[in-house]
Amino acid sequence: MQKRTICNYNYDTHLLDSSVMYICLCSGVTDQQIREAVKAGANELHDLQRSLGVSIGCGTCAEAAMQIIGTTLQDSATQDLVARLSHAA
Numbered sequence: 001m002q003k004r005t006i007c008n009y010n011y012d013t014h015l016l017d018s019s020v021m022y023i024c025l026c027s028g029v030t031d032q033q034i035r036e037a038v039k040a041g042a043n044e045l046h047d048l049q050r051s052l053g054v055s056i057g058c059g060t061c062a063e064a065a066m067q068i069i070g071t072t073l074q075d076s077a078t079q080d081l082v083a084r085l086s087h088a089a
């Protein structure tokens with residue numbers, strides 16, 4: 001069975017790309033909305049399901065949403081570390 005691809009968005013370079021991409025077509029949720037939800041405290045797919053309705057329909061978006069959660073949490077951790085290091089210097 002061939003896997004369907006909704007988009008070819010590169011999650012690793014999202015900080016360089018300011019365009020908005022719909023991740024969950026069933027609920028009309030964008031990558032930006034997911035990143036904002038993660039910054040507000042959502043850190044699991046279940047949180048996004050409750051707050052934004054991500055992955056409550058066909059479920060095709062689940063993997064992409066989890067990748068965005070991961071990269072956003074990594075970015076936040078990196079920014080926190082840089083802030084702490086700059087205060088310590």
Ligand code: FES
Pocket residue numbers: 023024025026027054055056057058059060061062
């Ligand atoms: S695309 Fe997200 S539930 Fe269908």
